[in-house]
Amino acid sequence: xxxxxxxxxxxxxxxxxxxxxxxxxxxxxxxxxxxxxxxxxxxxxxxxxxxxxxxxxxxxxxxxxxxxxxxxxxxxxxxxxxxxxxxxxxxxxxxxxxxxxxxxxxxxxxxxxxxxxxxxxxxxxxxxxxxxxxxxxxxxxxxxxxxxxxxxxx
DNA sequence: GCCAACGTTGGC
DNA sequence: GCCAACGTTGGC
Numbered sequence: 001x002x003x004x005x006x007x008x009x010x011x012x013x014x015x016x017x018x019x020x021x022x023x024x025x026x027x028x029x030x031x032x033x034x035x036x037x038x039x040x041x042x043x044x045x046x047x048x049x050x051x052x053x054x055x056x057x058x059x060x061x062x063x064x065x066x067x068x069x070x071x072x073x074x075x076x077x078x079x080x081x082x083x084x085x086x087x088x089x090x091x092x093x094x095x096x097x098x099x100x101x102x103x104x105x106x107x108x109x110x111x112x113x114x115x116x117x118x119x120x121x122x123x124x125x126x127x128x129x130x131x132x133x134x135x136x137x138x139x140x141x142x143x144x145x146x147x148x149x150x151x152x153x154x
Numbered sequence: 155g156c157c158a159a160c161g162t163t164g165g166c
Numbered sequence: 167g168c169c170a171a172c173g174t175t176g177g178c
Contacts, residue, residue, distance in 0.1 A: 008176090034161075034174095057176050114177080132159045134175045 004140040016064040025105035062113035071102035122147035
């Protein structure tokens with residue numbers, strides 16, 4: 001069964017336009033250094049799962065497009081690169097600590113702003129909107145996914 | 155730049 | 167295993 005997710009990205013780092021311009025319109029979701037988010041990718045994500053591509057830490061935070069999981073979790077190369085900001089000296093090749101999936105563009109959408117999402121009763125259950133939530137990857141229920149699609153097409 | 159909320163670290 | 171200190175996230 002297909003599942004759904006919301007994945008945050010800082011548009012300065014990787015925006016929906018970066019995704020659209022990438023080879024195969026696919027990007028490796030590198031740099032996740034939070035265990036809960038990693039576990040979602042490692043243990044739960046399947047190829048074909050739906051992704052809400054969310055812009056965070058920017059002037060207009062919100063959902064900027066739809067994507068899908070294009071490759072199941074595999075080791076994050078940046079953890080082994082001393083020059084990378086995501087380098088992790090305690091991770092080993094034999095037992096990599098950090099993994100990530102690849103994400104492929106389905107379509108860019110209008111920006112569904114965080115403000116608009118907060119105003120939509122159908123989205124009130126979304127983990128993204130829970131006070132204090134900071135998780136960069138959160139599961140989205142089929143009901144929430146449909147409600148987001150409806151708002152995007154409205 | 156502020157700051158609240160949360161996760162991680164490390165001393166004990 | 168507790169918990170204070172610290173670092174990070176992310177909206178505003």
